[in-house]
Amino acid sequence: MITAPLSVSSNWSFPTAVRFGNGRIGELADAVRSLGAAAPLVVTDAGLKDLFPVQRTLEVLRAGGLRPGLFHDVKPNPTGRNVAGGVEALRAGGHDLVVAIGGGSALDAAKAIALMASQTIPMWDMEDIGDNWTRADTSRLTPVIAIPTTAGTGSELGRSSVITHDEEHRKVIVFHPRMMPDLVIMDPELTTGLPPHITAATGMDALSHALEALSAPSFHPMAEGIALNALRLIKTWLPVAVADGNNLEARGQMLIASGMGCVALQKGLGAIHALAHPLGALYDAHHGLLNAVLMPYVLEFNAPAIDEKLELLSRTLDLPHYCAAGVLDWMLDLRGELNIPPTLSAMGLTDIDEEKVVAMAEVDPCAGGNPIPLDRKSLLGILQAAR
Structure with missing residues (x-):
């Protein structure tokens, strides 16, 4: 059976750039700087914020001389209000990049936050129907680095987010080709604590x-x-x-x-x-x-x-x-x-x-x-x- 050479680190793109391997979270600060950022907003969910993956992420960013913020108001089924809160936190903190870490919920919310930080139209106007995605302003998008801590949605390689509409109580697929993260760090060590x-x-x-x-x-x-x-x-x-x-x-x-x-x-x-x-x-x-x-x-x-x-x-x-x-x-x-x-x-x-x-x-x-x-x-x- 053909398997990946997990004993060594490897890089690939399809088309997202992926850094795969044990311990590669240690490269995060350099990755942030390579995208021209200095004040990343770490987006995760409340259940993960105090656990090793997020704390290690913050530690690497601080040790690298960066100024990270933390937003963790993300539900297991992320809502429009969660996204709006994240956008407010990003703007208030003067953040210039989003580090999305967690499972599909956190990654979906983070990608939507990065997209909506520069929009003047409602997020629901970009529901994945027809060519709605063309309504987005892509002139000044916030870059995203995605770090999955679960192996499920694969949202780190996706061009959409599934967000629950608060008033209509339905899940909306928000899509844009530019929602795909700029870089993915796949570090198996960050997933070992999953029950x-x-x-x-x-x-x-x-x-x-x-x-x-x-x-x-x-x-x-x-x-x-x-x-x-x-x-x-x-x-x-x-x-x-x-x-x-x-x-x-x-x-x-x-x-x-x-x-x-x-x-x-x-x-x-x-x-x-x-x-x-x-x-x-x-x-x-x-x-x-x-x-x-x-x-x-x-x-x-x-x-x-x-x-x-x-x-x-x-x-x-x-x-x-x-x-x-x-x-x-x-x-x-x-x-x-x-x-x-x-x-x-x-x-x-x-x-x-x-x-x-x-x-x-x-x-x-x-x-x-x-x-x-x-x-x-x-x-x-x-x-x-x-x-």
Whole structure:
């Protein structure tokens, strides 16, 4: 099996510049200076602010003679108010760069903060619909360095942020090509403190990105190849990372797989995300866990339209059976091994407004990437099966 040479550090771009390797957080101050900045704003979430990854980040920045600030008012499902608060903190502190550190929530919020710091229009005007992104003023964007501490969303390599609209209680995908961070530091040592259940949920999020990208009917052969390799890495390394959180090989491989999943999802997403977005917005549930619970029900629904792709996937993963059923069996076995709840009710969502969720899912941008066209009846059927 081909794997990355994790015993050494390496740099690559695709097109984001990535510095990968253990201990590379130590290069952060030099990286900030290379982008012409001196007063970075570190953006993270409240749960991470006092822990090693953020404290080490602040230590490196201060030791490098820089003047960092810290903003940590970011919810697990970041909101418009979180972004507005971050913009206010950036402006008030005279900050000239954003260091985004954390999981997908912190990274999404940080990218949106950097984008909105120079805008005069509402963030919602840049929702990922049509050419809304052209409304943005890109003449003086704040640069971003992204440092993931989870292997899930891959947001460090993405061109969008998922932000909950406070008044409308829906998740909005804010998109602009220039939202992609200027530099990514992937340091496996910063992910070792992640608890097993969060490692599992975020890893399944990465799996959902790669699976839905592979399944999407659009033509993007490069993204499809990346999705297959991400799935191969996840099959091998996610169980290891959950079982032994200090295994740096597994942590590093999952960081790579997560980033690859994000790169692949430009090919499209589908019903998993279309349903997870309203469920997360309405009930403030963990996005990766929602994806993990919904995944087999969506796969079973889509299987007739993607049987050839699932056969290819089953061969790539060297499963016992080269067919759609073989992929579904693997997925169910993996969920069981990782202690993922089998249903939405088992994860605590027992009182769901089905009609509202389905109505929101039907108009979610991800719904259009499903290999079988979605309507309210089909979405309701998937949701009820997952209940």
